[in-house]
Amino acid sequence: MVINSLIRKEFLKRGGVLKTAELKELGLSSRQIKRLIVDGVITKIKRGFYELSDYIIRDEVIIARLFPQAVIFLESALLYYGYTDRIPLAWQIAVDKYSKTTQYNINYPLIEPYYLEPKFLDIGVDVIRIDGVEIRIYDRDRTICDVLRYEKKLEKEVFKNAIGRYKEDPKKNMRKVFEYAEIFNIKNKVQTYIGMWL
Numbered sequence: 043m044v045i046n047s048l049i050r051k052e053f054l055k056r057g058g059v060l061k062t063a064e065l066k067e068l069g070l071s072s073r074q075i076k077r078l079i080v081d082g083v084i085t086k087i088k089r090g091f092y093e094l095s096d097y098i099i100r101d102e103v104i105i106a107r108l109f110p111q112a113v114i115f116l117e118s119a120l121l122y123y124g125y126t127d128r129i130p131l132a133w134q135i136a137v138d139k140y141s142k143t144t145q146y147n148i149n150y151p152l153i154e155p156y157y158l159e160p161k162f163l164d165i166g167v168d169v170i171r172i173d174g175v176e177i178r179i180y181d182r183d184r185t186i187c188d189v190l191r192y193e194k195k196l197e198k199e200v201f202k203n204a205i206g207r208y209k210e211d212p213k214k215n216m217r218k219v220f221e222y223a224e225i226f227n228i229k230n231k232v233q234t235y236i237g238m239w240l
Contacts, residue, residue, distance in 0.1 A: 091108055112178065116185070118130055137155045137156070166180050166183065182211065190223075
């Protein structure tokens, strides 16, 4: 079975990933979806999600399509902002502490969920677009606060580079850092490092 251009267009519009329900909305039956898998036209990512087999999909897009409420977090956000050169072994994402943990058991891409209190999840979220898909990521100022909060989980060099590069970033916003520091109860830590940042 060859995928028709309308279905292919829908895949591409959503970064190369479609849900079962979205395929059915396009008029495909369960049997036709199975046929596309057998023919190697689409590949099952996890239950209810499929990707085009001949299309290279960025990891961030897969994560955003599978877990729309997740937020790109910590070292993965540092990499996006250019605050580290080290590629994390897995994508670090912030997720709701009360979400079902088994949903994050996927083979690819490798993810490392951090379970946060719901009240902290939406603080400092930016939305970027990659291949037409909205991806949630913490802004640079929230990210630097997370670096301070999770200092013990980071290698010393990653920590030091992040602080140093943030300090040099013309887009940094110290007012926001202090707002976040108040919320996360790390004001003293921010003040300790503030000399390094100014």
